[in-house]
Amino acid sequence: MRRITRPSTALIGAAALLGLLSVNSAVRADDSVGSVTQVSGSAQIQRGGATLAAQQGTPVKLHDEVTTQPGASVTLGFADGSSIALSGNTSIAIEDSAMVNGQTVPSRVTLINGDIHTIVPDKTTGQQHSIEVNTANSKATGPAPN
CATH class of the missing domain: 1.20.5 (Single alpha-helices involved in coiled-coils or other helix-helix interfaces)
Incomplete structure (x- = not known):
């Protein structure tokens, strides 16, 4: 030495x-990948065995499970301008993340049950893509591919 x-x-x-x-x-x-931007009614975040109330501004982290109660809704916002809105009686899990322009955002979200509506901005055209998914149906809308 x-x-x-x-x-x-x-x-x-x-x-x-x-x-x-x-x-x-x-x-x-x-290690947050986003935050709660809107909440109506009762929603929770399961994180490492603990249950947190989902309130406006609450960080959302990798491996969190977000659940809304019947009649509730919550919107999660992310650094890339995308968002996921959960309707009542819905659960999602933030499974994986990626770096986008130096910021961590979710790259894989699992719909456990219920309905979500997500908005994803297209950085090249400035238009937004909308995706609606529930456990029975799915629909994607947005600008036509070039």
Whole structure:
């Protein structure tokens, strides 16, 4: 093992290591992929065995399960401008995420039961694609492919 004899070299090395540790901790501390943007009625988020009330501004994280009660609705918003609206008696799970323009967004969401409506902006045309899915039917609308 090599011994550092110059205090300035040791200080710079320690500062660099602490800087790397704090950057990694910050990245891990905020693992949200979006947030609750609207809620009406009662909705919950299951996270790591805990149940949280879904309220406006509540972060949504990878592996969360979001559930609405009958007659309730909740909308989840994401950094890329997309959103998912859950109607009453609906459950989804945030299964996976991806980096889009330096921001983490969901890349796979599972509809466990119920109805969702999602809006996905097309970055090249500026138009929005709309997808409606329920456990019995599905429908996708948007601009015609080029």
